[in-house]
Amino acid sequence: MPKAMRGICLFAALALCAHAAQALEFRTAAKHGVVLYEAPSEKGRKLFTLSRATPLEVLVEQGDWLRVRDHKGSIAWIKKKDASAQRHLQVIKAGSVHREASAKSAVVFKTEPDLLLEMLENTKTGWLKVKHRDGLTGFVRIEEIWGL
Incomplete structure (x- = not known):
């Protein structure tokens, strides 16, 4: 295998390993009645509310908002202050x-x-x-x- 091709293969393998090594980040609803929104704004459509301690997988952090997924796969936005680090x-x-x-x-x-x-x-x-x-x-x- 040519040296350039080995380098490309090594880079691709390292990139895949780095991606696989990323740990999922979870938070929980900090209180009862936490509202989840369609967009990262209080003006966004309210989708549903959660009970305290409901776990959420964090997908994206944007300013004061988190884009999260629940155990059923629903994706929504939550105010960062309404999410707790307690597992x-x-x-x-x-x-x-x-x-x-x-x-x-x-x-x-x-x-x-x-x-x-x-x-x-x-x-x-x-x-x-x-x-x-x-x-x-x-x-x-x-x-x-x-x-x-």
Whole structure:
């Protein structure tokens, strides 16, 4: 392979690796009744409102606004001040929260879709330590949640 072609291939490979290494950024609705807009302006059409702690994937930051996506794929704009850095997760399929990071450990509580959980720790083993709003804590499988 000619030297120039190797250089182009190496550059392309590095660019793809850099793109894949970018982590997703998530925020949560900071309060109940946060309004999401069609455009980054309060004059934009109001699309829907969110409950406190609903996780949102940040797509773009523009001044005092964030363009975000929810777990269903809806895209809208939110005022930056209405988004919190505190991490919450949304259950996407029914499952269980376990006492330990193991499916064989005792079940602390059952989950249903749309339940919101506070993320306490990413164990990097496929399990996340979470907290229910009632104070119960345990571990959930990453494939059962959205917002990580």
